[in-house]
Amino acid sequence: MCGIAGIFKRDVQQQPQPQQLVNMVAMMSHRGPDGFGYQVLPECGVGFSHARLSIIDLNEQRARQPFVSENQQVMLAVNGEFYDFQRIRADLTAQGVQFRSKADTEIALHLYQRDGLEQTLTQLRGEFAFALYDRALDTLYLVRDRFGVKPLYYAETESGVVFGSELKALFAHPEVPREFSSEGLFHQLIQVMVPGTTAFAGVQQVPPGHMVKIQRAQGQLTISQSKYWDMTFPTSHVQDTDAAMEQEYVDGVREKLLEAVELRLNADVPVGCYLSGGIDSCAILGLAAAVSQNPIKAFTIGFNSADYDETAIAKEMAAVTGADHHVMSLSGEELYDHFVDTLWHTERTIYNTLGVAKYLMSQQVQQAGYKVVLTGEGSDELFGGYPSFRLDMFKHGLAHLPAAEREAWQQHLAESNQLVKGAMLAREEWESAALTAKVGFTPSCLQPWLSCSELAMPLLAPAHRDQLQGYDAGQAIADTLDASMLADRHPLDKAQYVWIKTMLEGQILTWGGDRVDMAHSMEARPAFLDHHLAEYAATIPPHLRIKGKREKHVLREAMRGLLPDTLYYREKFAFMAPPAHTDPHKWQAVQQLARHYLSAEAIAEAGILDAAEVQRMLERYGDERTSAEEKVQLDAMVNHVLGVQILHQHFVATDVPKVAQQRAEELGWCA
Numbered sequence: 001m002c003g004i005a006g007i008f009k010r011d012v013q014q015q016p017q018p019q020q021l022v023n024m025v026a027m028m029s030h031r032g033p034d035g036f037g038y039q040v041l042p043e044c045g046v047g048f049s050h051a052r053l054s055i056i057d058l059n060e061q062r063a064r065q066p067f068v069s070e071n072q073q074v075m076l077a078v079n080g081e082f083y084d085f086q087r088i089r090a091d092l093t094a095q096g097v098q099f100r101s102k103a104d105t106e107i108a109l110h111l112y113q114r115d116g117l118e119q120t121l122t123q124l125r126g127e128f129a130f131a132l133y134d135r136a137l138d139t140l141y142l143v144r145d146r147f148g149v150k151p152l153y154y155a156e157t158e159s160g161v162v163f164g165s166e167l168k169a170l171f172a173h174p175e176v177p178r179e180f181s182s183e184g185l186f187h188q189l190i191q192v193m194v195p196g197t198t199a200f201a202g203v204q205q206v207p208p209g210h211m212v213k214i215q216r217a218q219g220q221l222t223i224s225q226s227k228y229w230d231m232t233f234p235t236s237h238v239q240d241t242d243a244a245m246e247q248e249y250v251d252g253v254r255e256k257l258l259e260a261v262e263l264r265l266n267a268d269v270p271v272g273c274y275l276s277g278g279i280d281s282c283a284i285l286g287l288a289a290a291v292s293q294n295p296i297k298a299f300t301i302g303f304n305s306a307d308y309d310e311t312a313i314a315k316e317m318a319a320v321t322g323a324d325h326h327v328m329s330l331s332g333e334e335l336y337d338h339f340v341d342t343l344w345h346t347e348r349t350i351y352n353t354l355g356v357a358k359y360l361m362s363q364q365v366q367q368a369g370y371k372v373v374l375t376g377e378g379s380d381e382l383f384g385g386y387p388s389f390r391l392d393m394f395k396h397g398l399a400h401l402p403a404a405e406r407e408a409w410q411q412h413l414a415e416s417n418q419l420v421k422g423a424m425l426a427r428e429e430w431e432s433a434a435l436t437a438k439v440g441f442t443p444s445c446l447q448p449w450l451s452c453s454e455l456a457m458p459l460l461a462p463a464h465r466d467q468l469q470g471y472d473a474g475q476a477i478a479d480t481l482d483a484s485m486l487a488d489r490h491p492l493d494k495a496q497y498v499w500i501k502t503m504l505e506g507q508i509l510t511w512g513g514d515r516v517d518m519a520h521s522m523e524a525r526p527a528f529l530d531h532h533l534a535e536y537a538a539t540i541p542p543h544l545r546i547k548g549k550r551e552k553h554v555l556r557e558a559m560r561g562l563l564p565d566t567l568y569y570r571e572k573f574a575f576m577a578p579p580a581h582t583d584p585h586k587w588q589a590v591q592q593l594a595r596h597y598l599s600a601e602a603i604a605e606a607g608i609l610d611a612a613e614v615q616r617m618l619e620r621y622g623d624e625r626t627s628a629e630e631k632v633q634l635d636a637m638v639n640h641v642l643g644v645q646i647l648h649q650h651f652v653a654t655d656v657p658k659v660a661q662q663r664a665e666e667l668g669w670c671a
Contacts, residue, residue, distance in 0.1 A: 002031055002032045002050060002051060002052050002053050002065075002078070002079045002080070002165075003025055003028040003029075003031030003032050003050070003051040003079055003164070003165040003166065003169065003518075004025075004048065004049070004050050004051075004065075004077040004078065004079045004129070004130070004131055004152075004163075004164065004165050005021065005024035005025050005028075005048070005049045005050075005162075005163065005164035005165065005169045005170075006021070006024075006046070006047060006048040006049065006077065006131050006140075006162070006163050006164070007020070007021065007046070007047050007160060007161070007162055007173070008045065008046050008133070008140045008160050008161045008162075008163075008214060008216070008221070009045035009046065009159055009160040010045075010159060010160045010216065010219050010220065010221055011045060011159070011160075011219055012043065012044060012045040012138075012216065012219075013043070013045065014045050014159065014160075015040055015042075015045060015047070016040055016045070016046065016047035017671075018038055018040055018047070018671030019661075019664070019670070019671040020172075020173065021038045021040070021047045021048070021049035021671070022036065022038055022049055022664055022669050022670065022671045023172050023657070023660040023661050023663075023664045024049055024162075024164055024169040024170075024172045024173060024660065025038075025049045025050060025051040025164075025169065025669075026051075026172075026660055026663045026664035026667055026669050027166070027168045027169050027171075027172045027656070027659070027660045027663060028051060028164070028165060028166045028168060028169050029051055029663065029667055029669075030345075030518060030519055030520065030521055031051050031053060031079070031165060031166070031518045031521070032050070032051030032052040032053045032521070033051070033053065033521050034052050034053055034054040034060060035051075035052045035054070035060040035064060036049065036050065036051050036052065036669050037049065037050045037052070037064040037065050037066060038050070038066070038671060039066045039068055039075060041068070041072065041075055041133065041135065042072075044133070044135055044138075045160070045216075046075070046133050046140065048065075048066040048075055048076075048077040048131060048133070049066075049077070050064075050065035050066055050077045052064065052065065053371060053518075053521055053523060054268075054269075055081070055267050055268060055269055055371055055372060055523060056081070056102070056103055056104050056266070056267060056268050057101050057102040057103040057104075057268065058268050058269075059101070059102075062100065062101045062102070063101040063102070063103040063106075065077050065078065065105070067100065067101075067105075067106055067109045069109060069113060070098075072135070073134065073135045073136055074109060074112060074113060074132065074133065074134055074135070075132070075133045076105075076108055076109045076112070076130060076131070076132050076133075077130060077131050078105040078108060078128060078129075078130040079128065079129045079130065079150050079152075079165050080105075080126060080127045080128030080129060080130070080145065080149070080150045081104060081105075081126045081127055081128065081264075081523070081525070082104045082105060082107055082108065082124055082125065082126045082128060083104075083125045083126045083263040083264065083266065083530075084125050084263060085104035085107050088107050088111065088123060089107055092107065092110050092111070092114070095114075097110045097114075104126075105128075105130075108120060108124065108130060108132070109132075111123060111124075112132060112134075117132070117141060117143075117211070118228065121143065121211070121228045121229070122228075125263075125530070125531065125532070126145065127145050127147075127149035127150050127525065127526070127529070128143075128144075128145045128150055129142075129143065129144045129145065129150040129151060129152035129165065129206070130142075130143050131143075131152075131163060137215070138215065138216045138217070139213060139214065139215045139216070140161065140213075140214040140216075141211055141212070141213055141214075142154055142163055142206050142211065142212040142214070143206070143210075143211045143212075143228075144205075144206040144207065144208055144209070144210060144211075145208065145209075146208060146209045146229045146231075146529075146531045146534075147208050147209070147231075147378070147500070147504065147505065147509065147529045147531075147534075148205075148207070148208030148209075148504075148505035148509055149509050149513070149514060149526060149529060150165070150514060151165055151166065151205070151510070151514060151515070152164075152165060152205065152206040153165075153166070153167055153169075153170055153198065153203055153204065153205055153206075154170075154203075154204060154206065154212065155170050155176045155177075155202050155203045155204070156202070156221070156223065157173070157175035157176060158175055159175060160221065161214055161221060161223070162175070162176055166347060166515075167198065167200065167203060167347045167651065168344075168347065168651065168656060168660075170203060171651055171656040171657070172656055172657055172659075172660035173657065174657045176202070176203070177200070177201055177202050178200065178651050178652050178656060179200065179201050179652060180199055180200060180201065180464075180608060180644070180647075180648070180652070181199070181200065181201040181202075182460075182464040182467035182468050182471075183197070183467075183468070183471065183476070184197060184198060184199035184200060184201070185199060185460065185464055185608060185644060186456060186457070186460065186464070186468055186471070186473065187199070187473065188348060188349045188640060188643060188644050188647075189349070189452070189456035189459060189460070189637065189640045189641065189644065190449045190450065190452045190453055190456050190473060190640075191349070191351045191448075191449040191452070191507070191636060191640065192446055192449040192450065192473075192477065192502055192503065192506065193348070193502070193506040194473075194476045194477055194480060195207055195477070195480045195501055195502060195505065195506070196480060198347075198348070199347075199348055199349075199644075199647065200651075206225075207225070207227075207505075208501075208505050209227055209228060209229040209230055210225055210226065210227050210228065211225070211226055211228060212224070212225050213225070213226065227482075229531065230482065230485055231485070231496075231497055231500050231534060231538065232485065232535075232538060233485075233489050233490070233493035233496075233497065233538045234489075234493075234538070234539060235487070235488040235489065236488065246544055246554075246557075249540050249544060249554050250554055250557040250558045251558075252536055253533075253536070253537065253540075253554055253555060253558040254558040254559070256530070256532055256533040256536050257283070257287065257527065257528070257533055257558070258287050258291070259530075259532070259533075260527040260528070260530035260532070260533050261284060261287040261288055261291070261374065261527045262291055263530070264374055264525040264527050264530075265288060265291070265292065265374070267371075267372050269370075269371050269372060270297065270369070270370055270371075270372070271288075271296075271370075271372045271373065271374065271525075272296060272297035272298065272299060272365065272368075272370045272372070272373045272374070273285045273288055273296050273297070273298050273299070273323070273373055273374045273375075274298075274299055274300075274361075274373050274374070274375045274376065274524070275298040275299060275300045275314045275317060275318060275323070275325070276300065276301070276310050276314060276376070277310025277311070277312070277313030277314050277317075277567070277570075278310070278376060278567075279376075279379070279385075279552060279555065279556060279559065279563065279567055279568075279570075280376025280377075280378075280379035280380065280385075280528065281375065281376035282313075282314075282317045282376075282559075282562075282563055282567055283376070283379070283555070283559040283562060283563065284374050284375065284376050284527055284528075285298055285317060285318070285321055285323060285374075286317070286320075286321055286559065286562030286563065287562065288374055289321035289322065289323060290562070295322050295323055295324050296321065296323050296324070297323070297324045297326065297368065297370060298314075298318050298321075298323040298324065298325050298326065299326050299328070299361060299364065299365055299368075299373065300314040300315075300318075300325065300326070300327045300328070301328055301330065301357045301358070301361050302314075302327050302328065302329040302330065303329070303330055303357075303577060303578055304329060304330070304331050305578040305582060305583065308577065308578045311327055311329070313564075313566060313567060313570070314327070315327070316564050316566060316567075317563075317564060317567065320564055326364065326368060328360065328361055328364050330357055330360065330577075331583075331585065333585040333586055333588065333589040334360070335353035335356045335357060335577055335586065335589075336353065336356075336580075336586060336589035336590055336592075336593060337589065338356050338359060338360060339353065339356055339593060339642070339646070340593075340646055341359070342355055342356045342359040342511075342516060342519075343643055343646045343647060343650065344650050345359065345515050345516055345518075345519040346510065346511035346515045346516065347515065347647070347651070348506075348510065348511060348643075348647070349639065349640045349642075349643025349644060349647065350511045350639060350643060351635075351636035351639050351640065352577055352579070352635075352636065352639065353577040353639070354512065354577045355511040355512055355516055356516075356577070357577050358512060358513075358516045358517070359516040359519055359520075362516055362517045362518075362519055362520040362522045363519075363520045365520070365522050366520040366521055366522055370522065371521065371522055371523060372522070372523050372524075372525060373517075373522065373523075373524055373525070374524075374525050374526075374527055375513075375524045375525065375526050375527075376526070376528065377508055377509065377512075377513060377524075377526040377528065377529065378504075378526045378527075378528030378529035378534075379528040379552070379555065380552070381496060381499060381500050381504050381508075381528075381529075382496075382528055382533070382534055382537040382538075382555075383537060383540075383545050383551070383552040383553075383554060383555045384492060384496065384542070384545035384546045384551055384552060385551050385552045386445065386499065386551075387425055388425060388443070388444035388445040388447075388495065388499070389444075389445075389492060389495050389496060389499070389546065389551070390409075390546055390549070390551055391410060391425065391444045392441070392443060392444050392491055392492065392494075392495040393491065393492050393495075393542065393546045394406050394409045394410050395410065395441070395444075395491075396440070396441050396491035397490060397491040397492050397542060409549055425444065425447075425448060426444065426447035426448040426451050427448075427451070427629050427630065427633060428451070429447065430442065430447040430450060430451035431447075432446070432450055432472075432473075432474025432475075432478070433474070434472060434474045434475035434477075434478040434479075435474045435477065435478045435498075437478070438478040438481055438483065438486065439478075439481070439486055439494050439498060440486075440491065440494060441491065441494075442474070443494070443495045443498040443499065444495065445495065445498065445499045445502070445503055446474075446477070446498065446502065446503075448633070450473055450474050452633065452636070452637060453473055455617075455633075455637055456637070456640075458610065458613045459609055459610055459613050459614055459617065459637075459641060460608070460609060460610060461607055461608055461609055461610055462610070463607070464608065477502060480501070481497075481498065481501060485497055490542045491542075492542040492545065492546065493538075493542065509526075513526075540554055551571070556568060579631065579632055579635035580635055580638070581621065581628075581631040581635060587622070590638060590642075593642055594618060594638075594642065597642055597645040597646060597649075598611075598614055598615075598618070598641060598642065598645060600615075602645060603645070605653075606644075606645055606648045606649075606652075606653070608644055608645075608648060609641060609644065609645070614641055617634065617637060617638070617641070618638065620634060621634040621635070621637075621638055
């Protein structure tokens with residue numbers, strides 16, 4: 001829930017302007033349309049602001065943020081949810097703590113005062129990003145949840161540090177530069193980001209499971225970063241074939257997932273579920289329905305392409321659970337009709353219009369009167385669900401099997417995932433020397449995107465190509481990975497860890513999650529990413545996560561009684577929208593966007609792409625002789641070049657501070 005923003009000045013005597021703080025959250029009022037708050041601590045050179053989506057404690061005045069301690073020493077602004085907060089609140093109350101609100105988020109303020117930040121973080125359970133200022137230490141802390149479900153960005157300016165839940169909140173401040181970095185632009189074209197970075201020069205993300213500490217002394221700011229949690233796999237796994245041990249893991253997953261779902265059903269507003277045709281969302285709906293007193297509202301995205309549509313299975317699951325089922329059916333051209341608006345929210349490029357579909361679905365959830373849904377994100381990351389995980393398991397984790405058997409399994413995997421080859425799986429094996437040196441092999445999840453490097457580089461304008469001479473995207477990503485989390489781990493553990501650090505945070509939880517969900521003031525709660533469940537899942541032996549050719553084996557068994565047989569036996573299918581080349585109406589919609597954003601004039605004005613190379617790529621994509629596999633890859637590249645041009649229009653060519661001021665005035669949000 002919510003959006004936060006703030007300013008921390010180098011000079012303690014320079015007070016942030018209250019209206020500037022309000023303008024910053026006004027730019028992301030979609031994150032919190034139910035009210036706003038701001039606070040400037042006197043003689044501290046620091047101010048926070050907050051846009052609120054009321055989910056727990058609907059009293060806007062009582063629960064308004066930022067929270068400030070009674071002694072005016074500590075200030076806190078939170079985006080997100082803390083689960084199990086009632087227990088912590090009761091404990092603090094018994095010790096004499098007085099609460100101002102009934103909101104879950106206030107517990108962080110009092111925990112910090114009692115236990116300090118390090119111990120506070122061990123007690124917080126949920127999806128969150130928060131800013132905390134301690135006057136006694138003259139220090140600002142920026143903290144992000146363990147997996148990065150909630151976003152948090154910051155930038156250093158001439159006068160201090162600016163932070164916010166979205167880039168547009170930072171860009172509302174006139175001192176924050178609004179220009180692409182050459183590296184950031186390049187990574188937008190190849191889909192995979194360097195963890196902790198953005199497309200824009202000077203703007204960084206707080207990495208998942210990290211805190212950024214900004215200390216002020218004598219007009220100088222010292223910025224440091226530290227990790228408080230990581231996805232830690234055991235250094236050795238035992239190939240235990242004892243059936244009793246397998247059942248223990250099955251029972252453990254069921255118990256911990258049920259607890260995670262129950263906690264996330266807690267709200268002062270109705271809670272629904274997203275429902276696709278996959279095991280993950282079906283398991284969440286099944287558990288939610290089992291513990292709920294009322295039918296659960298379920299929301300499903302359908303496509304008018306039989307190859308990509310999962311509506312039939314979703315309907316079967318909805319019927320089994322007695323859910324109140326809402327299906328949104330989308331045609332190809334509808335997705336590109338909303339492509340530009342979606343990118344204003346994602347603030348990065350997207351390779352597939354699934355992000356647009358989820359943007360439109362969150363709108364329908366809002367129109368149905370819901371602010372909260374439970375989702376299935378995180379299951380594949382924990383239980384080895386993606387085809388790239390099975391490929392790495394077959395190639396690197398089953399050395400004891402005959403080569404012919406492993407090759408047969410790889411062939412089956414390629415055939416069953418033909419539709420996503422070129423996106424979820426690389427067209428051909430591709431190696432990064434830097435990643436192989438760090439991980440032991442180049443994870444299959446990164447190969448489709450890093451292999452686009454040779455396609456992407458010519459698409460950049462000459463000035464950016466010159467800046468990238470000798471740049472190695474694989475090396476840049478490898479440099480961010482913690483070697484101690486990879487050493488002595490099973491190949492499947494390594495593959496999952498790399499995905500969690502790259503694709504989960506940079507794609508699934510960003511343009512496939514928070515940013516398109518919150519575009520319509522709708523909070524998604526991914527129960528699988530409960531860190532208690534995640535820590536348990538890491539202990540499951542790899543051969544039980546992927547048993548033979550079967551992915552997510554333990555989860556399937558844990559949920560067997562809840563799932564229809566159709567789903568229990570179904571192989572993982574990557575949920576994505578039909579690419580443009582599969583639908584003539586969609587291809588026409590792409591061409592219409594290209595005429596506007598990829599014309600020679602538009603490209604020359606932005607100065608970030610090479611018009612001739614872009615035109616050659618579009619012709620190749622539209623050529624009937626181009627293979628289907630290559631078209632899947634080119635479809636992603638076309639979306640990316642459209643994306644960078646649209647991002648330029650949204651955030652570089654547009655006077656964002658002026659737009660922010662106008663938006664605040666329209667909302668009536670005045671300091």
